[in-house]
Amino acid sequence: MSVLLSMHGIRKRFGGVQALNGVDLDVGGGEVHALVGENGAGKSTLMHILAGVHQPDEGRIDWDGKQNVALANEHAAQQSGIAIVFQERSLFSSLSVAENIFAGRQPVKWGRIKRQELYQDATRLLREVGLACDPKTPLHELSAAQQQMVEIAKALSLNAKLIIFDEPTAALTETETTALFRVINDLKRRNVGVIYISHRLEEIFRIADRVTVLKDGVGQGTFEVCEITTDRLITLMVGRVLTFHRAEAQDRSATPVALEVKGLSDRSLETDVKTVLRDISFEVRQGEIVALAGLCGAGRTELALSIFGARPRDSGEVFVNGQKIEIHSPVDAIGAGLAYVPEDRKEAGLFLDMTIAQNTAAGSLKQFGTWWFDDAKGHAKAEEFRNKLRIASYSAKQVVQSLSGGNQQKVVLARWLLIRPKVLIVDEPTRGIDVGAKAEVHNLIRDLARAGTAIVVISSDLPEVLAVADRILVMREGRITGQLSGAGATEEKIMRYASMKVAA
């Protein structure tokens, strides 16, 4: 096996975050090399460097017999024979399958597209990936899995020597996954190198020759797949020092139930919605903090949105304090005492160019007067929260945009403290904020729970889950696959449930 790609000592920094801190990776022609690691371990950054999207700060890349190559941009990477099958499909929904495969590279004569040849070439490539559809079909008429196959056909059309698959099976069924593996085995025979990224460890044992583990931007070593076990992989992926103060998990099985969800399922309306929630039931008691753990795409955010009425659902009942409530929109949900703090606080949670006071009052305007907004009262209330939550700012009149991420998150939480919801769902409450602010947000969540609010914390950050949760529910592919008490949980146990195979 000849060495096709060799990356050595790759480092990359984004602002204050060291995304990659010395990673080595080598891939041979005809090898399937798996890359595993938790969310945020640096897999995507590494692959974006290979695809020419980012440039490494340090380290060298030898590619295809050439020493120390520079992949200056996407075009250069493509030209040198590296293709990437993206996680978010990078396709054109209004164009035909054939034009998607040959985006901007259609065969031409005097600038005129040779349709005949275009469709013939497309048909050949579609056959190679085992997709029998007319190349003239508009892309949006295909299912998510079929679109994935088109994306692979596009990579094949580049005559790539190395193809990177980033979570290719996330949207595929078992049958389609098998078809994909057949395509990958074909590539192997043709001496194409493959980098395969997946959270499903069982797939790695099925398809890969070797596996490299990343953790917090550092390579943990490369192993022959036949010489390593699932347990060892999981330990390498998560084993790290706990950085948060871990509060004593409370057993609240005696307090009344605040939120109960029974048999919630949904049906995806658009073909590109990946996860479908399947028969989800759980309850959260007053003053209890339940963490929803799982990997990206497990359906946690979708579940929260469905409960909150922001996403259509097919079946399932929601009870608040024992009363069944009909939720068709977020207005219904808020009326029933539910609150949801979205993951992307800038996009869905905050009014960036308004003041702390205006943001704090945004959820409870009625408290500040029936017709006119009582500025003095709103300001006084905001000042109170500003001091209580220690929002680093000079006044409640400061514009939210100028605050740091952690302080912005506190403003969002202040809004909900003012509303006093019965149930609060927070989605990734500390994503992108520093460790000190994280601990403060955790304390805030605990304070809210102590006051009797039932809290659901969605988090991909395992130390955070362990730090705040009284109870942990683990999701995988739209189902709850495990439940752990906060006291007895470990990162390994959570990861096992999160990457466990779901019985079909």
Next chain:
Amino acid sequence: MPELLQAESRASVTPTARKWKLPAFSRELGLAGAILLLLVLFSILYPKSFLSLENFKMVLRNLAFEAILATGIMLLMIGGTFDLSVGAVASMIGVVTGWLMQRAGLPAPIAIGAGLLAGAAAGCLNGLIVAKVRVNALIATLGTMGIYQGIALLVGGPGIRFGTTFGQIEVGGLQLPVIIMAALALVLHYCVTHTRFFRQYYYIGSNAKAAHLSGINVERLQIIAFTLMGLIAGIAGIVFASRLATANSTVGRGAELQAITAAILGGASLTGGRGTIWGALLGVFFIALIKNILIISHTPSEWQEIIVGAVLVLAVAMDFLFSRRKAL
């Protein structure tokens, strides 16, 4: 195993999709049908005043200006952007070309060549502001619209005599503006459907990020599209001024909105990736036809705008409901 996937593809792609596709509904065909319906209906209602060669020649003559602009607007909208300054550019180039002949004493061909270059430059400036500086197209061209309109008034006052009247030449019973419009539309239509270069605009409009990742030079293509738009607006301005023998400084006022309306009626979307040149022409023709009918039937002119506005909203709303039903 591949057989299974094929079976599924056949099940999900071919029959269901094709069943919907059988009438091959598209905005263009729907619009063509509506136009045909109007033609037949009003030929019966007003056999004398409506169904006459003279009337149709007049309709075509009047729509040529907006139709020329609409072809360029369609190209921009396919690529996911648009240009509010086209009417002002048309006015400005008409006046500037007239000035070059009248005051600077240049011969007509040279003045026209210079005018077209100035149009392309004005468009290129729009493109640079939008693609390089990344100012939103609405804001950027709203601003340049004011600038170009101001220049037109500065150079020409209310209007200026136009030194050549080639726009009044008739070939085969059709006035030159109509023929130029048709030629321009044919060329652009060919480019957009058959050449790889212009095909790239569909990619950009459909998913600019993916286009960039596929190695398409989005910035450069957008600048080129705006430059072409400026050139086309210049053609419209010069042709119209030569037809009237006068370059009116405000002739293009409002034409940009008419052209955008026509393009959307003809199948363009504000987000891009959709639309055809002949769709834009149909859109212009449809609006012109409605106006003509309202004049012939002695409907007060206020109703024109109300009806055209209502038709636009209706067409787009129907499209939306239609595609949503399909998704369900």
